[in-house]
Amino acid sequence: MKQLFLFLCTCLALAVSFAAPAQHDVETAVPSEPQEDSHYDAKFDRCEGIEFDAIVPDEKGNTFFFKGDHVWKGFSGPAEHANITFKELDDYHHLGHVDAAFRMHNKDGDAQKDHDHIFFFLDDKVFSYYNSTLEDGFPMEIQQVFPEVPSRLDAAVECPKGECTTDSVLFFKGDEVYSFDIKTKTVKKKVWSHLPNCTSAFRWLQHHYCFHGNNFTRFDPVSGKVEGSYPKDARHYFMRCPNFGHGAGHRKPPCKLDAISTDDTGKSYAFTGNTYIRLDTHRDGTHHFPITRLWKEISGKLDAVFAYGDKLYMIQGSQIYIYKSATPYTLIEGYPKPLKEELGIEGPVKAAFLCANQHVVHVIKGQKMIEIDLAATPRAVKTELPIPITDVDAAICDDDGVKVFVDSQYYVYQSPRILAVSKINPLPHRMSSEKFECEYDSGLQKPILQLPL
Incomplete structure (x- = not known):
């Protein structure tokens, strides 16, 4: 009886050992049904x-x-x-x-x-x-x-x-x-x-x-x-995260420009303080960068910027910088020069703009517009005209006409001549905070039309 019991126990042990895979086999076996990748459900x-x-x-x-x-x-x-x-x-x-x-x-x-x-x-x-x-x-x-x-x-x-x-x-x-x-x-x-x-x-x-x-x-x-x-x-810099930001306490600059212009390659820039923003394309996002990133020789804010031919003219105080518009922007040898030597006027100025296919730059200084023929040698003041608008910050001439920026708004005139002869200002438009990546200063806001630039 004892021998029969031992024989049965031996048979049972053999049966179990053949039926159950080894631990290594359990760990390496391929499941019969595909298992969902745990990484697929990971929360990043x-x-x-x-x-x-x-x-x-x-x-x-x-x-x-x-x-x-x-x-x-x-x-x-x-x-x-x-x-x-x-x-x-x-x-x-x-x-x-x-x-x-x-x-x-x-x-x-x-x-x-x-x-x-x-x-x-x-x-x-x-x-x-x-x-x-x-x-x-x-x-x-x-x-x-x-x-x-x-x-x-x-x-x-x-x-x-x-x-x-x-x-x-x-x-x-x-x-x-x-x-x-x-x-x-x-x-x-x-x-x-x-x-x-x-x-x-x-x-x-x-x-x-x-x-x-x-x-x-x-x-x-x-x-x-x-x-x-x-x-x-x-x-x-590349994502919005709590407790992170481009500089401690970083805020968008106020919707108030110092200068604005488009070069001959079609690149448009707006300048505020010591920064600039690209306007003609937002497909890669919008961001304010230091002016020194593209124009290394310029430190601090600009007074006016305009393009003529393949060059970008940048006015700061009583000095003028002239850059070749090709990428990267290259300062022409011998510059900066005194504004008086280059354009025949004293600085500082408030704004400057040039209309397409023209060679006369319109410089706003105080409440007058000075016209200078850039094709003439030497360059000198051609005409001085009063304008009906005060405290001009920046100006540009584009397909819509002449845009004159004052605080967080701008006025549109059909031409420089209409700007000069107007007796009253047209209705103002509000700067687009999205386009200029800026914030409105409550002290600058006035009742204006909600129209994007």
């Missing part, structure tokens, strides 16, 4: 500090920040699943997260059909999207579209002609940078070991940024040179 808060996989704007200027299979749209708001906007990327999620992305800049040539398209790179594949729609034939192998560009990239960013020698794309992999010429499809390989390893790159308002960890470093897209104090925390 970029204000806690995130290293982004890619940052890219679309054709409308909306900026996308990618992390894993999540994306943020714009500089504020929560993350959402990337497949809501770019659904095909999820089909290739097995390749990993988005390695790199950039927005194509190529208005000319055979590839202009790709202008403003977004290109995403996952492992050895490239996807082309326009208006959130995947282009026919994509995804493709990276080398089919971008010959000699390696797979498994770290970052990518566009570099338009003027900022780079030609319309180009910069591809990053470790400390290697591949400069891809869009027109010739040729690549120049560089090594920028001084830059951090860029996990994403972003072009914003004509400047290029390398993102690493939750920081960024601004660099020159041709030389890779870094100027200024970097790295900086991205939460202070």
Whole structure:
């Protein structure tokens, strides 16, 4: 009986050992049904500090920040699943997260059909999207579209002609940078070991940024040179987070201009204090930058700015600076010069403007408008005319006529002559706080029409 009992126990132990897999087998077994990726349901808060996989704007200027299979749209708001906007990327999620992305800049040539398209790179594949729609034939192998560009990239960013020698794309992999010429499809390989390893790159308002960890470093897209104090925390500049901001207690400047002008290339700028803002395009966002960023020789506020030919004239006190309008702005040798020597008038002045295809600059000084023929040699005052408006801050002549800015509002006159002969001011318009990225000062507000500039 005892022997029978031992025999039965042995059989039972063998049965159990064959029926139950080893612990190692349990841990490594592939489940019979696909399990949802735990990362897919992760809740990301970029204000806690995130290293982004890619940052890219679309054709409308909306900026996308990618992390894993999540994306943020714009500089504020929560993350959402990337497949809501770019659904095909999820089909290739097995390749990993988005390695790199950039927005194509190529208005000319055979590839202009790709202008403003977004290109995403996952492992050895490239996807082309326009208006959130995947282009026919994509995804493709990276080398089919971008010959000699390696797979498994770290970052990518566009570099338009003027900022780079030609319309180009910069591809990053470790400390290697591949400069891809869009027109010739040729690549120049560089090594920028001084830059951090860029996990994403972003072009914003004509400047290029390398993102690493939750920081960024601004660099020159041709030389890779870094100027200024970097790295900086991205939460202070590229997203809206509690307890973070561009400078302690940062506020938008008041809606009151010092100068405004458009150069011959179509770039429009408004100047307030020691800062400027770009007006002609908001597709990459709006932001006030120090004047010294584009015009290094100028310190402090400007009194007036106007464009003539391919040059930008910038007046400050009794001095005038003249810059070539080509990117980057270059101060002409011998300047600044006394305003009296250049235009035949004493400073300071309140405003200056030039109408299209004209060579007479109109300078507002006090309550009079001085006309100077820029084509004459030497330049001297042609006419002085009284104007009906006082305390002028800035003025510009565009397709709408002459806009004269006073505090947070502006007046429109059909021509400089009508400005001079008017007996009463037309109805004023309010400056657009969105366009100028400014705040109204309650002490400056007056009953005015709600019309954007």
